[in-house]
Amino acid sequence: MEKLNGRKINTAVFISGRGSNLKSLIKNSKRNNSPFTIKLVISNNSKAKGLTYAKTSKIKIYIDNFKNKNISEKRLLKKLTNHKINLICLAGFMKILSKNFIQKFKKPILNIHPSLLPKYKGLNTHKKVIENKEKYSGSTVHIVSSKLDSGRIILQKKIKLAKFENEKTLEKKILKIEHKLYYKALKKFLFNL
Ligand code: GRF
16 A cells, blocks of 8 residues: 555445444544545445435445345445545444455455454454453454454454443443544554555
């Protein structure tokens, strides 16, 4: 990936639902010193609530249902090239990108995962954390590799669970830290290229 040299990196954010991380990424991308600009929001779900944030900010939206992953990924690669996208941020994107897609895109793909990776990869992290009576949890921004939730960690934030924490309260707490963490991780990653 080329150095920044004062330019902002063209970024695509992938979502599937609520999009609260997208919302904060959009807000932060508008800061003067932000190293990235969001050019495209991609979703496999045309009803994703998060798409409203893209619309409000007049960011282009591309929807592909991923019913045939192979075909969808091919279309997606074209779209990304046409929009000169140099970075992908997954933010609550519920599809797993293939090894082939990751290799062909060639540029970095980042993800945010609501646990202290390598602990609690995959789905239902908060439920598992509560069931296992963990004292701490958190969130991790990492590079996407072909193995689920396993690429190099860029930044992690740890929080202590309250005495009577439940899935809902934990989710709320973690989302709040995620909204700062993703931007912080992006700055760390992009300024250190
Ligand atoms: C976040 O907790 C993120 O870590 C995980 O999915 C959730 C997405 O939330 N990958 P939102 O759609 O950004 O509100």
